[in-house]
Amino acid sequence: MKKIFSIALAVLVLTACKKDPVEHEHEPEPTPAPTVGNLMVEIEAKAGTDSLIFDTKDYVNANLDSFKVTLLKYYLSNIVLTKSDNSTYKAEGGYFLIDHKAGANKITLSGVPIANYKSISFLIGVDSLRNVSGAQDGALATSNGMFWSWSSGYIFAKMEGSSPKSIAANNALRFHVGGFSGANNALRTATISFGTNSANVSGSTTPAIHLSADIKKWFTGANTTNFATTNVIHMPGTSAVNMSANYVNMFTLEHIHN
Template sequence: MKIYKQLLTGLCLLLAFTSCSKKTDIAPAYNENVLASFSVEFDNIVGDRTLTFNNTASPYTNAAGEKFTISLVQYFISNIKVSKADGTTYTVKQDSSYFLIKSADRSTRFAKVKVPEGDYTKVTFTIGVDSLRSTMDISKRTGVLDPSGGHDGGMYWGWNSGYIFFRMEGNADAISNDVSGDPTGKKAFRYHIGGFGGYSAPTINNIRTVTVDLTAGGVAKVRKDRQSNVHLLVDLIRVFNGKNPFSIAAHPSVMFSDFSTSVSANLPGLFKHDHTEN
């Protein structure tokens, strides 16, 4: 009995020592001049399946019961902002905050930026390119925003002088041949969603803002000595099954039209926080 008590006492002392010696992860004082690495990862899925291009052997099915395949998905992410629980926010410098996510190129799935050290409970971003940048001189639109350099991946309407914010293409048997418009005979759908509105003559505005709460899946603990990555799932089935559900057969081709606003209203619902890697 005496030996048992000695062992129990020793174990309690060991646990207490371990607990006291464990380093507590306390966020440094907020300083906008001390920046650390932070990234948001965009992982494209379709319902409960990973995104696979042109999977004719096992097509996807939307809420309307239409089977479809996807051949291309690309979208702009911009104007990234992070927020702390106390309401402190930091907006990434705009020149460093434009990304083109190309699903066919996994190296583009990360939006990598610099933000002050801290514990962030929310991340906010824009789907598309804001009106200010869209109307800037071409010299201010470089990299993925350069409409003439081939870096934009076909995300600019030359005829409309504007960016395509979200582009998804594929095929669906539900589309009638007379409306597909595909010279190869494929029953193709095309969703090219853009339009930032206007000033003197307002037009279609499809810019959408997304705010993702990180508290359930893990806050982003940004530190200089580590990489913090917010992993988002982007569920493309919600293009059809979202806030404004629609059938592919009824709307096989949506570009710069009034219905594009119904499609763009579905886009914020694509993004869901899966977890955070700190």
């Protein structure tokens, strides 16, 4: 009996002396490094080297015709960014309506892969697929005043104003440029190189690409516009194609904020 009691006592003592298991604190999982960021594009309307002033300021085109501007709107879409290693990223699903008079001149792209980018290109207008896709919303809503009909499609770029040389009623200038098929295709792709600069997208900063759009370039380049003979464009055709061949060159890089 004493022997059994001694064994039980020894077991009890050994059990009491055992240390409680130590609970190890789990290290928090490291936050994954971001792989995408944001990028902004801002476009300033200009007339030559001067900021464009609507309604009151007179300008002169390459044909020496004076004119005023009352409206300047255009679509940008299918934006492609080229990285420093020459690979590219295409922004998905972006259709942006720039309306300079209304102050709608900024584009923000999200989900852009982290990289240094050396150029940007975009379509001026709305691609043929969206032109025949039926009623749409957002920037492509027909209420934006940038749509003709389901057969003619979207107005890609619109400039309105006046000139003493115009023989239209009230000396009006109305250039509504569009057309997406065959000989009437006025879709144009503009590419702007950043030269020695780059837009550096990271997870913590949003670079801003500042461009200018020169209204005078609408009327010179591939074709010089005479307001006495070309003052109204309101449908797809040769005049619209010729003007789009000019304004594709209106964009210039001003600077980049990283």
